[in-house]
Amino acid sequence: MEKKLINIIAILLLGYLFVSATIDLDNLFNYANQDFPDYITEDNTDGNAIDDRTATLGRVLFYDKNLSSDGTISCASCHIQAHAFSDPNIQSVGVNGLTGRHSMRLVNPRFSHEEHFFWDERAATLENQTTQPIQDHIEMGFSGTNGDATLADLIDHLESLDYYNTLFEFSFGDTEITENRMQLALAQFIRSMQSFDSRFDEGLAQVDHTGVPFPNFTPQENMGKSLFINTPFEGAGCADCHIPPEFSITVNSQNNGVIGVAGMPGEVDLTNTRAPTLRDLVNPNGDLNSPLMHDGSFTSLLQVVNHYNAIPDHPENTNLDSRLTDFNGDPQQLNLTDEQKLALVAFLETLTGSDIYTNEKWSDPFDPDGSITIIGGTLGISEGSVNPFISITPNPVRDMARIETNLGLLKIQIYDASGKLLHFKEADSRTNVDFSARASGLYFVKIETTEGESFTKKILKASY
Numbered sequence: 001m002e003k004k005l006i007n008i009i010a011i012l013l014l015g016y017l018f019v020s021a022t023i024d025l026d027n028l029f030n031y032a033n034q035d036f037p038d039y040i041t042e043d044n045t046d047g048n049a050i051d052d053r054t055a056t057l058g059r060v061l062f063y064d065k066n067l068s069s070d071g072t073i074s075c076a077s078c079h080i081q082a083h084a085f086s087d088p089n090i091q092s093v094g095v096n097g098l099t100g101r102h103s104m105r106l107v108n109p110r111f112s113h114e115e116h117f118f119w120d121e122r123a124a125t126l127e128n129q130t131t132q133p134i135q136d137h138i139e140m141g142f143s144g145t146n147g148d149a150t151l152a153d154l155i156d157h158l159e160s161l162d163y164y165n166t167l168f169e170f171s172f173g174d175t176e177i178t179e180n181r182m183q184l185a186l187a188q189f190i191r192s193m194q195s196f197d198s199r200f201d202e203g204l205a206q207v208d209h210t211g212v213p214f215p216n217f218t219p220q221e222n223m224g225k226s227l228f229i230n231t232p233f234e235g236a237g238c239a240d241c242h243i244p245p246e247f248s249i250t251v252n253s254q255n256n257g258v259i260g261v262a263g264m265p266g267e268v269d270l271t272n273t274r275a276p277t278l279r280d281l282v283n284p285n286g287d288l289n290s291p292l293m294h295d296g297s298f299t300s301l302l303q304v305v306n307h308y309n310a311i312p313d314h315p316e317n318t319n320l321d322s323r324l325t326d327f328n329g330d331p332q333q334l335n336l337t338d339e340q341k342l343a344l345v346a347f348l349e350t351l352t353g354s355d356i357y358t359n360e361k362w363s364d365p366f367d368p369d370g371s372i373t374i375i376g377g378t379l380g381i382s383e384g385s386v387n388p389f390i391s392i393t394p395n396p397v398r399d400m401a402r403i404e405t406n407l408g409l410l411k412i413q414i415y416d417a418s419g420k421l422l423h424f425k426e427a428d429s430r431t432n433v434d435f436s437a438r439a440s441g442l443y444f445v446k447i448e449t450t451e452g453e454s455f456t457k458k459i460l461k462a463s464y
């Protein structure tokens, strides 16, 4: 009896794992038509409207370690869902060392007033931003300099992966991979990351105006809201730059007096004029998702408030925003009381939702071993027929290659580059082939299906 129960649990668990790591092209998540509140009016979509197919491709690219030169880093290594797509570390680990700035939360990027991206706004659009980390020597290593491979090398590699043949054809009509298509897909996925289920949203929906007390707020939270919105003397002036209800940074901000450089004490960086939305600074438990500011120098919201309460006077800071100076041009001193500071903190904590942390549509579609399963999708010339789909992952392979197909599998034969048969086995539609003892280089996998067709695919045994 007990054993039976354990078996049932094990089967359910396996079923869950299987489902969670499968992309079903016939049942896509809703990325394109998500609801968001009427009072959200900013939108930087421009010409790249979200499409469920292309955003699904973007999800796979976002989580794929094949996008880094040594196969260890994906976008999600530094943008972690459980941390509102930021990194709890001050500096993130890339393929060639640590990033020079702190990773940014990816929350509501679509709904931001400032349409340039990165802390210093060097990316003109989100599309333009998305392939920069790939071409960064430190982050993902396809820079084409310092002995790095180029983006063209990466594209060649991605074109050898069956699941990208399937996914690019599914979203763009053919299997060609270009930088532009990668940008469109990644940007759509990132624009789909939205968070509007906070207590702030509940309150605003009830009263329709940020300027009146919210019925669902405590007196302290309402006090914090007034301080956030009202300009200095009456309040703290935060809304001048972090504009509600998006809480995205204004387009014309200069720096806010935080001028340090992560990992380099004494160095100065005056160029950081963008912040992600102030939504989801803390997680649903009230813990900070990651350290704050471009240098990750603040580890609590009270430190943030203390900073704005008395902006440090750095004579070398020639780029401090004038909204943060007094009549003499000196850095502002708000003289907030402790009660007011804590009220501001309490208000900032009301800007947190919960869906973004756990919704499967933004989660990792890969199995822990790096393989991915794609099912469904009626593609191809003959309408109604099943699109033959064969996936061999990972490719390049180090030890185990996983072979999966939506056709009935019959025989698998492995040949070396000279055409010599090395290995033969009968199998069903999911099977593993061990490459651990084989020399590095190119191999051919010939697959015969129960329908009597055969397919030959290339696989590379990695040299590392």
Ligand code: HEC
Binding pocket: 062, 067, 073, 074, 075, 076, 077, 078, 079, 092, 093, 094, 095, 099, 100, 101, 102, 103, 104, 105, 106, 109, 116, 117, 118, 119, 120, 126, 129, 130, 131, 133, 134, 138, 139, 140, 186, 190, 274, 275, 276
């Ligand atoms: C090694 C860590 C790392 C990797 C990998 C990484 N990022 Fe980032 N990301 C960062 C850091 C650090 C910043 C801030 C950098 C700066 O401003 O100079 C950032 C900023 C961003 C921003 C700007 C957000 C904003 O509001 O301005 C976006 C969007 C983004 N990353 C998307 C991606 C995508 C897409 C990928 C994968 C192709 C990726 N990142 C890979 C660390 C990483």
Ligand code: HEC
Binding pocket: 105, 119, 228, 236, 237, 238, 239, 240, 241, 242, 249, 253, 254, 255, 256, 258, 259, 272, 273, 274, 275, 276, 278, 281, 291, 292, 293, 294, 295, 304, 305, 308, 309, 321, 322, 323, 324, 344
């Ligand atoms: C003059 C415009 C301006 C004003 C006013 C302003 N900020 Fe900022 N804020 C910024 C800029 C620019 C950044 C990014 C700074 C950086 O990292 O170097 C930022 C960053 C932040 C961050 C960190 C965001 C993150 O993701 O790490 C928080 C939190 C914050 N501000 C809260 C506030 C609060 C609270 C107030 C009011 C007391 C306020 N800000 C007033 C411009 C402003």
